[in-house]
Amino acid sequence: MSGTGTATGKPQDGVIVYDPRLCTGCRYCELACSVWHTGRIEIGKSRLRILFSESGPDRFAAVNCQHCDDPLCAAVCPSETIRKDAATGWVLLHAATCIGCEMCVLACPLAVPYFDQALKVAAKCDFCYGDPECVKHCSSGALRIVPKSEALTMNEAQYLSAKE
Amino acid sequence: MGAFDPRIFRLDASGCNGCDVELVEMTALVPLAKLGVSLVDQPADANVLVVTGGANFKSRPELEAAYKALQAPKIVVAVGSCAATMGIFKGGYAMAGPPDAALSVNLYIQGCPPGPQAIFRALAHAFELPTAGLEHLLEVPAAHRGHPQVDQAKCIGCAACVNVCPAQAITLEDRTGEREIRFTHQDCIFCATCQDVCPSQAISLDTQVAPWFGAKDASQSISRQPLAQCLACGGAYAPSEQVRWSVKKIAETIAMDANVQAQFERSIALCPACRRSSLSEARHAKAILTWVTREASRRPANGGVESKRSGR
Numbered sequence: 001m002s003g004t005g006t007a008t009g010k011p012q013d014g015v016i017v018y019d020p021r022l023c024t025g026c027r028y029c030e031l032a033c034s035v036w037h038t039g040r041i042e043i044g045k046s047r048l049r050i051l052f053s054e055s056g057p058d059r060f061a062a063v064n065c066q067h068c069d070d071p072l073c074a075a076v077c078p079s080e081t082i083r084k085d086a087a088t089g090w091v092l093l094h095a096a097t098c099i100g101c102e103m104c105v106l107a108c109p110l111a112v113p114y115f116d117q118a119l120k121v122a123a124k125c126d127f128c129y130g131d132p133e134c135v136k137h138c139s140s141g142a143l144r145i146v147p148k149s150e151a152l153t154m155n156e157a158q159y160l161s162a163k164e
Numbered sequence: 165m166g167a168f169d170p171r172i173f174r175l176d177a178s179g180c181n182g183c184d185v186e187l188v189e190m191t192a193l194v195p196l197a198k199l200g201v202s203l204v205d206q207p208a209d210a211n212v213l214v215v216t217g218g219a220n221f222k223s224r225p226e227l228e229a230a231y232k233a234l235q236a237p238k239i240v241v242a243v244g245s246c247a248a249t250m251g252i253f254k255g256g257y258a259m260a261g262p263p264d265a266a267l268s269v270n271l272y273i274q275g276c277p278p279g280p281q282a283i284f285r286a287l288a289h290a291f292e293l294p295t296a297g298l299e300h301l302l303e304v305p306a307a308h309r310g311h312p313q314v315d316q317a318k319c320i321g322c323a324a325c326v327n328v329c330p331a332q333a334i335t336l337e338d339r340t341g342e343r344e345i346r347f348t349h350q351d352c353i354f355c356a357t358c359q360d361v362c363p364s365q366a367i368s369l370d371t372q373v374a375p376w377f378g379a380k381d382a383s384q385s386i387s388r389q390p391l392a393q394c395l396a397c398g399g400a401y402a403p404s405e406q407v408r409w410s411v412k413k414i415a416e417t418i419a420m421d422a423n424v425q426a427q428f429e430r431s432i433a434l435c436p437a438c439r440r441s442s443l444s445e446a447r448h449a450k451a452i453l454t455w456v457t458r459e460a461s462r463r464p465a466n467g468g469v470e471s472k473r474s475g476r
Contacts, residue, residue, distance in 0.1 A: 069460030075417040078363030099361040100327025109449035111436035
């Protein structure tokens with residue numbers, strides 16, 4: 001997959017999208033994520049998670065950070081530890097100032113941030129600071145980086161069209 | 165003990181020296197000689213042993229030797245949390261204490277460290293020293309930090325104080341349907357980190373310098389919060405107050421229409437473990453987040469979340 005990050009070459013335009021129709025459930029993204037962030041293969045500490053079911057209309061779904069434009073986790077964070085980076089658009093958590101209140105874990109509808117009981121701070125996707133490992137290691141192209149506007153159109157079609 | 169003349173020998177049994185500094189400060193603050201208290205530099209000349217520190221494998225024999233050499237009635241005063249429970253050194257590989265494992269302690273003056281005023285008050289109380297006219301020495305110094313006090317009505321039970329407390333003086337116990345936060349008086353190091361981080365400003369440090377005469381391992385309940393139950397699995401996942409606080413805080417920053425607001429409130433009524441393990445919940449969640457991102461993208465540039473965030 002693309003190593004430079006985005007279709008336009010400007011990192012601030014890129015967003016990770018997930019297409020469940022292409023996912024094979026290999027979970028290589030989870031392994032790559034945990035290795036990059038913790039130095040170990042530790043799937044429980046992966047910042048994203050692939051869910052699958054044997055039956056039903058949906059076979060796959062991903063719990064991955066959407067790097068929202070109005071991040072709920074940042075809105076609820078009392079220590080301003082989670083902020084949307086103005087230059088890149090990434091929603092970043094700075095562990096050094098995290099107070100361990102778990103408010104972000106509670107607020108995110110996807111529960112993307114998780115609480116690390118050993119370190120007593122929350123952790124979440126940081127876009128690997130530019131070159132996400134999950135995207136790099138996705139062989140089927142289910143996880144991709146696309147320009148922001150395109151991602152919104154795709155997500156609208158996938159998640160909002162059924163309701164509106 | 166009216167006729168008793170305390171002759172004090174001080175022994176540092178492997179503390180951090182904080183209590184020793186407070187003791188020096190106390191001897192500078194109070195005219196001990198006028199009160200009939202003398203400081204001696206050999207245990208054989210003393211009848212009171214003041215010990216600081218939790219006693220490690222090197223200092224414990226020194227402590228035992230000093231106690232042996234002490235004159236009758238061999239009164240031992242343990243100053244500081246280490247001397248009572250090994251304090252911040254508890255569990256350290258070199259520790260062989262606390263002092264009361266080696267000898268009998270008559271008085272614990274607890275705190276990490278106890279201030280000079282607290283040490284003097286405790287000694288004056290124990291030795292019945294004539295303190296009339298010395299009250300001005302015992303006034304609370306400006307900017308003195310005491311122990312945390314919790315306003316139950318403001319506490320949301322998030323346990324940030326538990327997670328940041330470097331001395332583990334604040335602890336957590338989740339029972340059926342209830343979270344209890346407990347405070348161990350003698351482990352507190354007065355750092356005020358709990359006060360600084362508390363999201364709901366429920367904690368403030370008092371300005372007391374009174375010595376603590378409670379049992380050396382006593383802790384007290386400082387907050388009790390009912391826990392919310394997950395709509396899906398029924399498990400307790402967070403204090404109800406914390407859930408309410410989060411919903412309110414998000415409403416201050418992010419405008420949702422009634423339908424999306426209802427979906428969000430339903431999602432926060434599920435425990436994070438259920439939210440991140442169900443395919444249908446993940447789809448619902450992404451619908452909420454896509455809606456929020458779409459609304460934000462429709463706003464004019466730079467009118468976004470940054471300018472709306474209110475600082476603490």
